[in-house]
Amino acid sequence: MGKVKSSLVLVVALVLVGCAVQKSKAPQIDAKTAFALNLETQVTQANKDYTTFFTDAGNSERAGSLTAGDIAELNAIGSKLKTAIEEADRLTKVYATNYDQGTARTIGGLLSQIAADLTQLALSEAQMKAGNHK
C-alpha cells in the first residue's frame, strides 16, 4: 500500500508540474492561437497513439503474445475509439477556421473520451499478455 501511495503522489506531482509549465505561454502569441495549437497537438497525438497501438497489437498477435480473441476484444474498443478520433479530427479542422469556443469544448470532451479508451486498451492488453504468459 506504501508503494501505491508513493506512486500516486508521484503521478499527481508530475501533473501539477505540467500544469505549472503550461501556464507560462509565449507572450507574443495570443491566447486563442496558443490554445488552438495545444488542442491540435493533443488531437494529432491521439491519432498517432491509435495507429501505434493497433500496429503493435498486430505484431503481438503474430508473435503469439495476443490471441485472436484478445484482438477481437481490443478491436471492439478500437472501433469506438476510431469514431471518436475521426470526429475530433473533423471538429479540429472546423475549429481552425472559426475558433468557436463551443467546438473547442466538444473537442475537449472527445479528447477525454479518447484518453479513457486508450487507457482501457493499454490496461486490457497488459492483462491479456500477462494472462497469456501463464
Next chain:
Amino acid sequence: MNPALIFLISESIKLLFQHLSQRGSLDSLTQTQAEAQVKAFADALPTLLPAPEDLEGPGTPITQ
C-alpha cells in the same frame, strides 16, 4: 508495481514533456506563423482513419 500505475506514470511523464517541448516551440513563433501553423496542423489531420484490423495486418503467427 501495478501495470496500471506504470502506465499512468508514463503517460504523466509523456504529457509533461509535451508541455515543455510545446512551450519551447511556441517561443520561436510569431503570431502570423502560429496562425499558419494552426491551419497547417488542421489540414494535416486525416478525414478517415484505418480500421484497427487494417493496422494490425494478417494474424498469421510468425513461423520459426
